[in-house]
Amino acid sequence: MHIHKTAEPYDAIVVGSGANGGVAAKELGERGLRVLVLEAGRDIDPKRDPHHPVRDTARRAFNIATGKQTHQATHPGYWKANPDFFVDEREHPYTTPEHKPFYWIRGRQVGGRSHTWGGITLRLSDYEFKAAQRDGFGEDWPIAHADLAPYYTRLERFFQVQGECDRLAQLPDGDYLPPAPLTPAERELQQLIGDRWTDRQLIHSRGFALHRPTPEQPWSRAASPGSSLKTALATGNVELRPNAIVSHLTFDADSHHASGVAFIDRLTHETYEVRGRVVMLCASAIETVRILLHSTAEHQPHGLANEADLLGRYLMDHISAMQFFWLPGMPAPSESFPLSGSESFFIPRFCNLANPQAESFLRGYGLWGGIQRIGVPSVLQKVGEGEIGFLIGHGEVLPHAENHVSLSPDTVDAWGIPAAHIDCAWSENEHQMVAHMRQEIEATVKAAGGQCYALTDLYHMPAVAPLMRRVEKTLTPAGPPGYYIHEVGGARMGTSPHNSVVNADNQCWEAPNVLVTDGACWTSSGWQSPTLTEMAITARACDRVTTKLRHGFALELDA
Structure with missing residues (x-):
């Protein structure tokens, strides 16, 4: 099998172009870094893709009848958006134990699920960040509200949040x-x-006003192509590659650093490897965990050891x-x-x-x-x-180690990549x-x-x-895990490799140039809608990793 490889490394590779990937690209691009954004799904068309009631009703009927979107159709957001902003479940399978359903609602296109995000923007408080010291359950986050406050403020201003x-x-x-x-x-x-x-x-409520499309602004500011990703591309430092389905990270044989990312072209099925000094995983919690699991030493030469067996554990949803x-x-x-x-x-x-x-x-x-x-x-x-x-x-859902994501031993997606196996229950x-x-x-x-x-x-x-x-x-008395599309956890933040996968700066303990900044890094779930906090974590991680890069790329692991 021929693998296409790039010679010159990017300063940063961002995996995912949704809410978090858009913020990562913007923050890094504005700081002058050369950034590649990899999006697993297709590009979007401002003439074809905005919501159209008649067309979308017909598409929903067809997609449901053909089994294309069985789980996707259970969510209310499916009925007021373009159904093409939800995945074809036949191409993107996942598995669960019998009698333990998990509704993984997904969107693969430039902008990801930010196109169908409800746009509620609530900060977490120290009641959430430091919950364990109050009630004795689980672990505290290694950060507090004060650490994110300046990034919350910057994002609220940028997105023009009302409240x-x-x-x-x-x-x-x-x-x-x-x-x-x-x-x-x-x-x-x-x-x-x-x-x-x-x-x-x-x-x-606090969040975005209802978007009314115009030729100049077809996408909502809640969607990354209408805000953060748009700003990132305007810097001239950011390159976007859609149809790039990431399989795993690649690693340098002589260090504990990732050398880059391997992906498969969605349309041609050809395999590519791109190199980067930093890899930021913003693919959504479960997809990021799947990529990391497929990047372990079991599957990739010189890959992550996962000696503490924490990767994939403590999955949560609201x-x-x-x-x-x-x-x-x-x-x-x-x-x-x-x-x-x-x-x-x-x-x-x-x-x-x-x-x-x-x-x-x-x-x-x-x-x-x-x-x-x-x-x-x-x-x-x-x-x-x-x-x-x-x-x-x-x-708020409590973090339990038995709620976890692993790789399915016998199910792959349409591109031959191992599917996620999701084992989660209330x-x-x-x-x-x-x-x-x-x-x-x-x-x-x-x-x-x-x-x-x-x-x-x-x-x-x-x-x-x-x-x-x-x-x-x-949904009676409650929807199954995954239904609310607020899944977090699986590569949690903490104070040591013995209680977490990433440190307080979102760097993987086992590969310090790999940063996890989407919902996968959450230590506990909180009750608030997670997207604003995920974006604030992403902005903070970009700030801190850029500082380290400018001081000789010594990505030391600070607890």
Whole structure:
């Protein structure tokens, strides 16, 4: 087999072009480094790929009927985006143990899953970074909110995040544009919660406004091609190569450094090797772990030893519960209100704050919601006059070593690369948390004078009702791991090779010029949406590795 090799190394190779890969390319390119971005999927077309309701409905029907997108179709985001922004599961298989489902929702194209990201941007607090010292479970992160604060701020300004400063210890404030208005029903619920409960409050969500495409800006700022990746390419220092499916890292025989990356061209199936002084893995948590596992000494000469057997372990996702509800007798608003990351509301975490063991479970959850924002024609509504809303729980999942990713021994993808085998299940802590979550959601709806309903009982949906009923059954009482698309862990940060895969600067202990900055590096999951924190970690890692490169490339391992 002929392998195409490059002679001159890049300063940095970034694997993945989504939210984290875009930030990595931007940060490194702006610092003058010569950067190659490898994207496993296709390039995108601003004329063909933006959401088109009629075309996308037909594509969904075909893709579901042919088995192309069985798991992808279970997620709500699938029904409001271009389905081509979700993978063909026949080409991209993965395996799970019997009776332990994991819904791996994936997107392979330039921009990755940033095209379908909901755009909620919440900071983590030291309640999350230092949770272990509060309740005794697991490990603390080797960093704190103060370490990420300047990078959070820079990103919030760059992305033009909307929100309001609420002075909550469990949800640090950021640098925001003014918040989007709440709907009349949301303002009433905000007042009711403030009057009824002393331990919680309803706040404006923080994130991106709904994007309205223009010829000059076809992609949302939440999508990397509309923001970070676009800025990176404009530096002239960044080269983007789509259709490059990374198989593994290559290693130098005389050192503990990676020499580069091996990938397969998606279209020609030819194999390439590119060299780089630094490799940054931003491919998404499970894909990054799969690449690292295929880069171990078992599979590659001079590869990672993984002597502590930590690589692939401590996989997490958010435990979630979704509930639709109806508020009767409420007049419709005089204007329409969109639904987006900032155009909605949050009830931040309120459990186990003053006392970390006050409940029957450790850690906590937040509730994301909206009322008067579901743009379905009233003629399709089954219930009477009133307004429809939803509440969705985000629950922190505890890290357990037995929840892990490995390489499937007998399943490969369409390019012959070993597929991921994902073994993950909820623990009793998560079951206790989701029961509490549902109890509090129902109490909130009842206090507002509303009634809880299944979505299929709220709306006529003749074409997809059977599918939606199956999905609702699957999601009761909670969706399976992976469903919420907030998977993190597998190559966690820590203070030594005995408790982690990477150090506080995101360098692999066993290969210090390999940096893991996406969700794979997370030590614990938190309850907040992870993307902003992942991007802040990426920006910080770029800052620190660039400093080391400029001082003679002595990538010493700082704990």
